[in-house]
Amino acid sequence: MYCTRKVNDDYTWVGADGRRLAMFEGVFDVPNGISFNSYLLRDEKTVLFDTSDAAVRRTFRENLLHALEGRSLDYVVVHHMEPDHTAELEELVLRFPEVQIYCSAMAKTMMTQFFGPGFQERIHVVKEGDTLCTGRHTLRFIAAPMVHWPEVLMTYDETDRLLLTADAFGCFGALNGRLFADEVDFDRDYLDEARRYYTNIVGKYGSQVQAVLKKAAELDIAMLLPLHGFVWRKELGYLLHKYDLWSRYEPEERGVLIAYASVYGNTENAANILACRLSERGVRVQMFDTSVTPTSYILSAAFRYSHLVFAATTYNAGVFITMEELLHDIAAHDLQNRRVVLLENGSWAPASGKGMQKILQPLKGWQQMEDTFTIRSALREDQTMQLERLAATLAADVQAAAPAEEKPEGQHRYVCKVCGYVYEGDSLPEDYKCPLCGAGAEYFKQES
CATH class of the missing domain: 3.60.15.10 (Ribonuclease Z/Hydroxyacylglutathione hydrolase-like)
Incomplete structure (x- = not known):
């Protein structure tokens, strides 16, 4: 057959x-x-x-x-x-x-x-x-x-x-x-x-x-x-x-990837709180548990988003093994031009932050936005405001990366669904062709 x-x-x-x-x-x-x-x-x-x-x-x-x-x-x-x-x-x-x-x-x-x-x-x-x-x-x-x-x-x-x-x-x-x-x-x-x-x-x-x-x-x-x-x-x-x-290692989307490695849930809790505060500010967030999700999916999301947060507990005086594997894979694929926030946890000698920095440091165009946020065993009550401030800083950076463009009153934006080209005007001509990909007017979507 x-x-x-x-x-x-x-x-x-x-x-x-x-x-x-x-x-x-x-x-x-x-x-x-x-x-x-x-x-x-x-x-x-x-x-x-x-x-x-x-x-x-x-x-x-x-x-x-x-x-x-x-x-x-x-x-x-x-x-x-x-x-x-x-x-x-x-x-x-x-x-x-x-x-x-x-x-x-x-x-x-x-x-x-x-x-x-x-x-x-x-x-x-x-x-x-x-x-x-x-x-x-x-x-x-x-x-x-x-x-x-x-x-x-x-x-x-x-x-x-x-x-x-x-x-x-x-x-x-x-x-x-x-x-x-x-x-x-x-x-x-x-x-x-x-x-x-x-x-x-x-x-x-x-x-x-x-x-x-x-x-x-x-x-x-x-x-x-x-x-x-x-x-x-x-x-x-x-x-x-x-x-x-x-x-070109350009992100498809302005948003935040949060990948965390947690043993008893305390690092995960901090990551969840950060995700909540970002979402409240209108930021798109996608989260991954590195112990559950295969690395290939998280690497893909790292290419997709503009801002990356890595949160890991300390393990054998280094980075927890599933986070270490993820970061080495990201480094091996030479991902470039990302803004990153690091969270570390450690009960007696937090060391995962320095370990993550060492893996990511050679990558071109990477910038750590803030000093590493350190947790000792569990997030303290007095650290919640620090996490709130971090979320505000991160959200502002994400949203500043793609400022809304002012347009003359009465004009509309028409976005090509094929290649993303934007036409601005009172209306889109019926016979209009995208100058980038040649798509006809039927492939344009009005945004505003």
Whole structure:
């Protein structure tokens, strides 16, 4: 049996959903599964773009053979050598002995490391700008090093204006029969998982992502075809804008992330009080218990928000282990330009504050707003006013970061739902087009 979907007349999705993996890459939990995308081009020549993970190999094989409809496979393009996209490569070489493989020079080296030397005679090394003609289609290869491995390629189909993006523009979550992002409410149901995917897998490589975005800006792109998650055929500017923000380490939202590590609840109590005082002042707050929530979710939120609060008890003269793990992960992903508040707790020698400072100190553009707030065992009654003052200072800083713009009387703001561009005027013309992403007037929402 098979489960394929047409991308367009010549391209077919032949990938598979994986729902039985407890952890992706051994570290990221995927409670809603994950898709392993593979695409087949049927032209005068047939081209398979990447294979699949071993966990879904049977479904992948059935889908591929069905989509080929008895034809042989002429080419395989390997965009990325991670085994979740190449596990079936050896099987394809055995099944289609004439198949030719196109990849980068570094991918060729990795192929030998994974599979031994038997592939060498059929490998064609390509570099930036090289092309492959398959009949009606011309494929142009684009180097995308460190997004997120050094050997990564992307492919631009000059005929159909498709960009096959390797691990960029992906998302956690099974497709569940849908293929295109416009078939779901992406902003409501998948944006958090797209952010978690980006921040944890690609987030360290912001400058490299910026380089790829500059290359993409020079292309006329009709669709984005990633190796995980949905194909984008509409509102591409929405996702490209998110990637631009994330890769420049700009927060999506002015608000406060509070992550706390508490043993007996006293540190948690202080964090809760701070959250209450911030919420009373109209500040958006999201809280996480580092002992309960996996680090990947908190890292994602740290990319999302402008201000971060870390509250941790002292443990073995250092930082409590789950907070220490989180902060090391944030540092490893090179998150930049955040304003931070630290709370420490310790019954006889509070030391977690200095430990947290040491981990975060090397990060570019980080600023600790106040001296570390210290609790000894439990928050004292006379410290509540200090916490109140801290909340006021933090709230003022959050709200000052995005001051309300004055506008002439009678004018309104119309915000593009695709890319965030703001049009100001008495009314939005019916034929108006967004100057950034080209979205029509129907994609604008009046704010005031």
